[in-house]
Amino acid sequence: MSPLDAVPKSIPRRASVDLPTVTLAHGGGGRAMRDLIDGVFLEAFGCPELKEMNDAAVIALSGLAAQGDRLAFTTDSFVVDPLVFPGGDIGKLAVCGTINDLAVSGARPLYLTCAVILEEGFPIPELRRIVGSMASAAREAEVAVVTGDTKVVGRGACDKLFINTAGIGVIEHGLDLGPTRVRPGDVILVNGLLGDHGATILNARGDLALSTPIESDCAALHDLIGVVKAAAPNLRFLRDATRGGLATVLNEVAESARVGIALDESAVPIRAEVKGFCEILGLDPLYLANEGKLVAIVPEAEAPAALAAMRGHRHGAEAAVIGRVTDRRPGRVTMRTVFGGERVVDMLVGDQLPRIC
Amino acid sequence: MRYVDEFRDPVRAKALLGRIEALAASLAQARDRPLYLMEVCGGHTHTIFKFGIEGLLPKSIELVHGPGCPVCVLPMGRVDDCVALAETPGVILATFGDAMRVPGSKKSLMQAKADGADIRMVYSPLDALQLARANPGREVVFFALGFETTMPSTALTVLQAEAEGIRNFSLFCNHITIIPTMKAILDSPELKIDGFLGPGHVSMVIGTAPYRFIAEQYKKPLVVSGFEPLDVLQSIWMVLAQLAEGRTEIENQYVRVVPAGGNDKALEAVDRVFELRPFFEWRGLGSIDHSGIRIRDAYASFDAERRYSVPDVKIADPKSCQCGEVLKGAIKPWECKVFGKACTPATPMGALMVSSEGACAAYYQYGDLDDLARRSASA
Numbered sequence: 001m002s003p004l005d006a007v008p009k010s011i012p013r014r015a016s017v018d019l020p021t022v023t024l025a026h027g028g029g030g031r032a033m034r035d036l037i038d039g040v041f042l043e044a045f046g047c048p049e050l051k052e053m054n055d056a057a058v059i060a061l062s063g064l065a066a067q068g069d070r071l072a073f074t075t076d077s078f079v080v081d082p083l084v085f086p087g088g089d090i091g092k093l094a095v096c097g098t099i100n101d102l103a104v105s106g107a108r109p110l111y112l113t114c115a116v117i118l119e120e121g122f123p124i125p126e127l128r129r130i131v132g133s134m135a136s137a138a139r140e141a142e143v144a145v146v147t148g149d150t151k152v153v154g155r156g157a158c159d160k161l162f163i164n165t166a167g168i169g170v171i172e173h174g175l176d177l178g179p180t181r182v183r184p185g186d187v188i189l190v191n192g193l194l195g196d197h198g199a200t201i202l203n204a205r206g207d208l209a210l211s212t213p214i215e216s217d218c219a220a221l222h223d224l225i226g227v228v229k230a231a232a233p234n235l236r237f238l239r240d241a242t243r244g245g246l247a248t249v250l251n252e253v254a255e256s257a258r259v260g261i262a263l264d265e266s267a268v269p270i271r272a273e274v275k276g277f278c279e280i281l282g283l284d285p286l287y288l289a290n291e292g293k294l295v296a297i298v299p300e301a302e303a304p305a306a307l308a309a310m311r312g313h314r315h316g317a318e319a320a321v322i323g324r325v326t327d328r329r330p331g332r333v334t335m336r337t338v339f340g341g342e343r344v345v346d347m348l349v350g351d352q353l354p355r356i357c
Numbered sequence: 358m359r360y361v362d363e364f365r366d367p368v369r370a371k372a373l374l375g376r377i378e379a380l381a382a383s384l385a386q387a388r389d390r391p392l393y394l395m396e397v398c399g400g401h402t403h404t405i406f407k408f409g410i411e412g413l414l415p416k417s418i419e420l421v422h423g424p425g426c427p428v429c430v431l432p433m434g435r436v437d438d439c440v441a442l443a444e445t446p447g448v449i450l451a452t453f454g455d456a457m458r459v460p461g462s463k464k465s466l467m468q469a470k471a472d473g474a475d476i477r478m479v480y481s482p483l484d485a486l487q488l489a490r491a492n493p494g495r496e497v498v499f500f501a502l503g504f505e506t507t508m509p510s511t512a513l514t515v516l517q518a519e520a521e522g523i524r525n526f527s528l529f530c531n532h533i534t535i536i537p538t539m540k541a542i543l544d545s546p547e548l549k550i551d552g553f554l555g556p557g558h559v560s561m562v563i564g565t566a567p568y569r570f571i572a573e574q575y576k577k578p579l580v581v582s583g584f585e586p587l588d589v590l591q592s593i594w595m596v597l598a599q600l601a602e603g604r605t606e607i608e609n610q611y612v613r614v615v616p617a618g619g620n621d622k623a624l625e626a627v628d629r630v631f632e633l634r635p636f637f638e639w640r641g642l643g644s645i646d647h648s649g650i651r652i653r654d655a656y657a658s659f660d661a662e663r664r665y666s667v668p669d670v671k672i673a674d675p676k677s678c679q680c681g682e683v684l685k686g687a688i689k690p691w692e693c694k695v696f697g698k699a700c701t702p703a704t705p706m707g708a709l710m711v712s713s714e715g716a717c718a719a720y721y722q723y724g725d726l727d728d729l730a731r732r733s734a735s736a
Contacts, residue, residue, distance in 0.1 A: 272358050339586045340367040341409020343723045
């Protein structure tokens with residue numbers, strides 16, 4: 001049974017969370033803050049560790065040790081603008097992002113923290129929706145939010161709402177993933193269409209006035225990773241292709257493993273709407289952020305099974321083999337273009353800036 | 358994707374490459390050096406690198422990446438002036454994203470933004486006008502950049518601002534015109550160019566007639582080209598065909614977009630709002646007569662250079678920077694003394710390293726640096 005099943009379904013509302021907006025009093029450490037924590041966070045997450053309201057969540061080592069022999073520990077901060085976008089919101093992102101960082105390290109994600117920095121004047125109903133979205137993402141992923149923190153800062157000192165989540169997971173005995181395990185001849189896979197999240201966020205900012213049906217791919221990938229691990233027991237490397245996109249991940253692998261990477265542009269799955277979006281704005285989809293896509297590198301012999309396993313999973317229906325690890329030009333990512341030419345795919349210097357003509 | 362994939366078809370590319378190879382081989386017999394073809398426009402440079410076209414062409418053809426990237430040819434002094442405008446109290450500076458990282462003598466716009474200047478990235482001059490409407494208590498200055506491609510939209514924005522009576526909007530006008538610059542390149546004693554790919558989107562506005570002097574006086578072929586990879590290949594083939602047949606003409610490959618007569622309405626708006634400056638400074642190329650555009654007296658109230666005291670800084674290009682020789686095709690980007698060393702996309706010295714349309718940034722981003730290092734060592 002998940003610890004979340006013990007959540008009481010209703011907790012009486014407290015007076016100061018029925019106010020329309022967050023005030024500095026909600027960060028003051030007194031009654032108002034307590035009301036906000038009880039009425040918004042505990043009501044949504046409500047797991048036993050959190051309800052005890054201790055300064056730290058206490059987790060029994062025996063339970064962890066039964067699942068593996070190493071702890072994975074990560075943290076990530078979320079400042080996305082806008083807070084709500086097609087396909088998700090900052091809350092779902094904060095849960096899935098940290099789960100994915102654990103999962104691509106080979107860990108089974110177990111516990112999360114939730115630290116929130118709120119700007120004075122932030123609407124409490126909106127906070128409730130975002131925290132609710134965190135809770136439902138955590139529940140779906142069977143991960144418990146076990147401790148947290150809330151701070152309120154004056155108007156202008158942060159932009160509406162920032163979230164930090166840290167996460168703990170356990171890595172099973174014998175599993176070893178990392179770029180140094182990558183070998184020439186290995187095969188590179190992705191679990192689906194790239195660039196949806198980056199395009200969605202750019203578009204949701206509203207200054208482009210483009211109408212597209214693109215949605216963020218924001219999703220927790222640990223379950224998909226479980227089936228890939230089972231299908232490809234000698235899995236070498238996993239990484240989620242978040243900021244900087246596919247191109248950045250592959251450059252990191254090529255550099256740290258001192259191998260070459262050869263991509264086939266025609267095999268890289270990108271939906272037509274994202275391609276069109278990038279054509280109009282002069283962006284390269286290889287660098288667009290994803291929040292539910294990973295790069296997997298497997299030995300050639302296990303590639304067909306890994307691909308089939310991905311495609312059989314709801315987060316991998318459009319999975320594809322996109323290239324190979326080579327011993328040519330160590331440290332470099334090259335791509336055979338759709339046009340038949342070859343080019344280098346380098347790291348970006350800064351953000352992708354739109355071209356002017 | 359319709360209207361895009363058709364122009365990236367590898368099967369058609371292969372057929373065209375076969376024809377290019379055959380023509381290049383017969384042309385190579387009569388000469389002791391490669392054929393130098395200049396793509397004038399930065400958009401073409403971008404396509405050539407993005408699709409790996411250089412590697413597909415026979416060795417007897419060398420592409421020279423021309424000056425048609427408006428961000429790249431902006432002199433450092435104008436960037437300093439723009440930073441000064443952005444740092445004027447009460448001003449919101451609106452700019453295209455490409456211009457953010459262009460180095461000034463002290464800082465770029467991106468650094469000025471980090472230091473507190475209110476700089477907003479926009480996608481169109483109309484977005485800048487919207488900023489002026491939304492911030493009536495502030496002064497919005499639009500950093501107007503580009504060749505004839507972007508000039509009409511700037512002109513129409515000024516006309517719109519006038520029609521609405523918007524007073525808190527002005528332009529820092531850095532528009533430039535391509536023809537005098539092509540003439541300057543053709544007059545350069547270092548010129549080695551055998552033919553040109555003409556800019557597609559500039560020509561959509563000005564038509565093909567303004568290029569006639571290139572064929573008639575300078576006896577060089579020019580083909581106005583589209584921006585998809587098949588457009589570029591077909592245009593290269595058309596230039597080679599002219600050379601092989603001893604013709605020098607202005608031809609239009611980009612007929613689906615470029616009307617021979619240009620766009621009258623766009624030209625009319627440009628003519629109403631703008632006039633030629635006597636001369637304008639280009640990074641790497643020096644001062645070129647009648648190559649810059651300014652706002653006519655009738656619209657002086659929209660001219661940031663007249664509304665504010667712009668320092669009008671003149672800064673010489675750094676001595677070690679060889680952007681000018683690259684722009685004229687005298688040297689290749691990797692032959693520059695600072696390429697990839699003091700000058701990289703993260704720390705650009707010269708403007709060609711800044712924009713993704715700049716030849717140096719394109720080589721750095723998409724080219725094979727190890728191979729370039731070997732070539733520059735053996736040069």
